[in-house]
Amino acid sequence: MTEKEMKDLGYKIIDHIVHHRLNFETKEVSNIGSYASLSEQVKKEMPMHGENPEAVFDELNSLIKNNIVHLDHPRFFSFIPGPSNYYSILADTLATGYNVFAGHWLGGSAAAMIETRTITWLTQIAGYPKESGGLFVSGGSMANLTAIVAARTNKLKDDYTKGTIYYSEQTHSSLSKALRVIGFQEQNMRKIATHENFEINIQELERTLDEDIKKGCIPCCIIGNAGTTNTGAIDDFDALSRISEKYNAWFHIDAAYGGATLLSEAYKAQVKGIEKADSITLDPHKWWFQPYEMGCLLVKDKKTLKASFAVQAEYLDDTIKDEKEINYYDYGVQLSRSFRALKLYTYFRCEGLTKIGGYVTQGIKNAEFLETLFNAKDYWEVLSKPSIGIISFRAKVTAANINNDALNAEVSKHLSESGYAMITTTKLKGHLALRMCPIHPETTKEHLSKTVAIMNSYIEHKIKMAGNKAS
Ligand SMILES: Cc1ncc(COP(=O)(O)O)c(C=O)c1O
Numbered sequence: 001m002t003e004k005e006m007k008d009l010g011y012k013i014i015d016h017i018v019h020h021r022l023n024f025e026t027k028e029v030s031n032i033g034s035y036a037s038l039s040e041q042v043k044k045e046m047p048m049h050g051e052n053p054e055a056v057f058d059e060l061n062s063l064i065k066n067n068i069v070h071l072d073h074p075r076f077f078s079f080i081p082g083p084s085n086y087y088s089i090l091a092d093t094l095a096t097g098y099n100v101f102a103g104h105w106l107g108g109s110a111a112a113m114i115e116t117r118t119i120t121w122l123t124q125i126a127g128y129p130k131e132s133g134g135l136f137v138s139g140g141s142m143a144n145l146t147a148i149v150a151a152r153t154n155k156l157k158d159d160y161t162k163g164t165i166y167y168s169e170q171t172h173s174s175l176s177k178a179l180r181v182i183g184f185q186e187q188n189m190r191k192i193a194t195h196e197n198f199e200i201n202i203q204e205l206e207r208t209l210d211e212d213i214k215k216g217c218i219p220c221c222i223i224g225n226a227g228t229t230n231t232g233a234i235d236d237f238d239a240l241s242r243i244s245e246k247y248n249a250w251f252h253i254d255a256a257y258g259g260a261t262l263l264s265e266a267y268k269a270q271v272k273g274i275e276k277a278d279s280i281t282l283d284p285h286k287w288w289f290q291p292y293e294m295g296c297l298l299v300k301d302k303k304t305l306k307a308s309f310a311v312q313a314e315y316l317d318d319t320i321k322d323e324k325e326i327n328y329y330d331y332g333v334q335l336s337r338s339f340r341a342l343k344l345y346t347y348f349r350c351e352g353l354t355k356i357g358g359y360v361t362q363g364i365k366n367a368e369f370l371e372t373l374f375n376a377k378d379y380w381e382v383l384s385k386p387s388i389g390i391i392s393f394r395a396k397v398t399a400a401n402i403n404n405d406a407l408n409a410e411v412s413k414h415l416s417e418s419g420y421a422m423i424t425t426t427k428l429k430g431h432l433a434l435r436m437c438p439i440h441p442e443t444t445k446e447h448l449s450k451t452v453a454i455m456n457s458y459i460e461h462k463i464k465m466a467g468n469k470a471s
Contacts, residue, residue, distance in 0.1 A: 001053070009053060016061050021086055024442065028419030029075050033067035049437065074422040074442040074449065080229065080257055083440040085289045086351040088267065088343035092291055100339035106318065108339060112326050115341035121299055122282065125262050127275035133302025135331045136340040140256030143281035145178035146297045146305075146332050148388035150279060151221035151250035152182065163220035164212050166190045170228040172254060178327035188217070198233035198384060198428075200224065202243070209247050210360040219249040226271045226280075227258020230426050230435065232367075234258060237273030244278075253277040256295070258388050260287030263357035267364050270388060278304070282346050286358060287389070287439055294340050297332075305331040351412035363389040363439030366448060369382035370436055373452040379459055383428050392428055392435035395459050397468040405432035407462060414458045421451040 001009075004106055033041075041063055062148055071082040101107035102115065115136060123132040137143050148165070157161040160183060167175055169191045190212070192205045209219055222244045224235040237253065244251035253274055259282040261271050274280060278300050285294040299305050310330040319327055329335040348356070368385035374380040374393050381396045394408050412434055416422045426433050438448060 009057060013061075014063075017086075017089060020065070022074050024070070024075075027070065027073065029073045029422045030069040030416050030419065031066055031098070033071060036054065038067060047304040050376050059116075063403055065311060069422065071442065072440075072443070074440040076440070077436040077451070078422050078424040078436050079288045080437055081440055082285055082292060082301075083289045083442075084285075084291045085347055085351070088347045089247075091343040091346035095339035095342045098339075100342075102337040102339040102341070103329045103335045104316070104319040104327040105321070109325070111339045111341065112328065112338075114345050115328065116220070116326055116459050118341045118345045118348070119296075119298070122296060125353075126259075126280055126282075126298055128280075128298060128300055130304065132298060132300050133331070134296060134298035134306065135305070135328050136344075137295045137297060137334075138293040138330060140172070140281050140283035141174035141295070142180065142253070142333070143256065143283065143297040144172070144174050144252075144254055145181060146180055147279040147281060147299075148175070148221055148303045149182055149253045150299060150308045151252060152306055155220045155248070155250050156218060157158075160184065162188075162216060162218045164188045164190055164217040165221045165223065166192060166219065168192050168194050168198075168222035168225060168228075170194050170198050170200075170230055170233060171223060171225055172229050172256065175223060175252045175326045194233070198228060198231045200235045200240070202236060203241075209243070215248070219247040221250040221252055222247075224251070224253045224277065225258075226253050226255035226274055227261070227388050227390070229257060230390075230428060231384035231392050232258065232390035234270060235278055236385065237271075241273065241276035243398060244257075250279070251277045252281070254281045256281050256283035257286060257390075259283070259361050261364070261388050263288075263353055263362040264364065265357055266286045267388060275309065287363065289347065289359070289441070290342065290343055294344065302331070309333070359441040360389075362440075362441065363443075366438035366443055366445075367391045367436065369445060370448055370452065371439065373449065377456060377459075379463070383431070383433050389439045390435060390437050392426065392429075392433050394431055394433045397463055397466070398460065399463065402462065402466050407459070408432045408434055410462075411455050411458055415451065415454055420424065420453055420454060421447070423451075437450075 044077045060438055068075055072084045100111050102111040119134045136286050137146060152160060165179055176189060190208050193201045195201055222240055224237055224240045255274060258271055261267050280298045282295060284290040285292050322362040328337060345421055348409055367389045370391050371382060371386050374382050379397050380393055382393045384392045395411060396404055409432055412423055412425050423434055423436050426435055
């Protein structure tokens with residue numbers, strides 16, 4: 001391509017991105033393409049000959065924007081949103097533009113230094129000591145996997161068969177998946193019951209540990225949650241830390257969702273004690289507004305990561321020089337790694353931690369505001385009080401011909417089809433439930449009120465049709 005062609009195409013793409021980021025208000029949140037339609041639209045024939053790049057990019061821009069759920073939309077309240085931010089989008093573009101290799105110091109020295117500096121900031125934010133460290137990975141799932149590999153090496157050495165892992169039944173599925181990936185069997189995974197408020201039941205945990213030890217099991221790792229995905233529940237870190245010490249188990253905290261709260265002056269006390277963990281999963285592509293993919297694992301003692309992952313290879317000998325010049329391939333699974341750190345480092349510097357913490361505080365207040373809206377109607381039941389930005393609830397109507405599980409599923413579907421907002425369902429206390437996670441910095445009270453108003457009208461219409469009363 002000529003310089004002009006390269007620039008013209010590049011500026012056009014920037015125009016698309018800027019337009020996207022500035023026009024959420026008029027955009028529908030969800031556009032889910034059908035398989036039949038997308039199968040027709042996405043070119044089938046193998047591209048043996050190059051096409052006009054501008055036409056290819058135009059086609060792809062339309063295809064993507066017309067068949068997407070905007071997880072970065074201020075009215076996307078499902079799962080955990082990914083609001084992203086423009087500074088990091090540009091930083092990611094810069095990193096890709098230089099094709100930075102962030103696997104070792106030799107390949108990307110500035111990248112390694114920026115990753116190290118950003119990780120140091122995060123350890124300070126988490127209240128970790130000087131000898132702590134960590135690395136950036138693809139997301140929370142990979143951070144959790146990396147943590148349990150470290151736990152396994154540290155506590156079990158080479159015999160994994162008797163090692164048992166403990167976590168609440170509300171723990172994210174990525175942990176069970178990671179345990180399976182690294183070779184733990186179902187019989188070694190202990191899912192501990194939770195209290196009414198979805199926090200791990202500490203007595204139940206200790207009882208299970210005692211029984212296991214009698215059977216000859218070796219406690220390997222105890223996992224706590226700083227903000228469960230379903231309800232934002234936060235486990236008792238003081239108790240988990242005490243128990244981990246007593247049973248000589250590694251203590252990991254999955255703070256993929258709630259770790260962001262560390263930046264909120266008003267709410268950071270809710271995750272106090274997080275620094276007691278041997279490792280912490282953070283997931284900046286959630287509530288620290290990073291574009292995908294951006295997860296992070298912090299460890300209290302960075303030597304534990306190297307002990308778990310470093311493998312000698314003669315063709316990498318030239319990359320080993322000064323101890324200080326960190327080679328991130330020794331700290332995790334990947335050798336070739338993209339320069340993820342740049343986007344978070346850039347965002348922290350351009351936006352500043354104080355302002356980012358303010359956005360997190362606002363997200364938490366948004367969920368609290370929603371509770372007042374649900375309390376105003378007697379057909380809503382709040383199933384879990386707002387906890388660091390997540391509220392779960394369900395419509396509960398007494399009418400012979402209304403099935404409440406089906407009604408809640410319909411409410412979610414109706415809202416999504418309206419295009420105005422999106423919430424998805426989960427299951428809590430044996431019921432189909434709705435949940436909202438309103439953490440986008442541009443979400444307003446009007447967005448929240450209108451979203452609830454759409455759901456209210458639907459339910460009231462259903463009640464009227466059923467000719468019966470709400471409970
Ligand atoms: C608490 C928690 N842990 C882990 C994960 C997995 O993170 P990721 O999707 O970034 O792999 C999630 C995802 O929502 C989560 O909410």
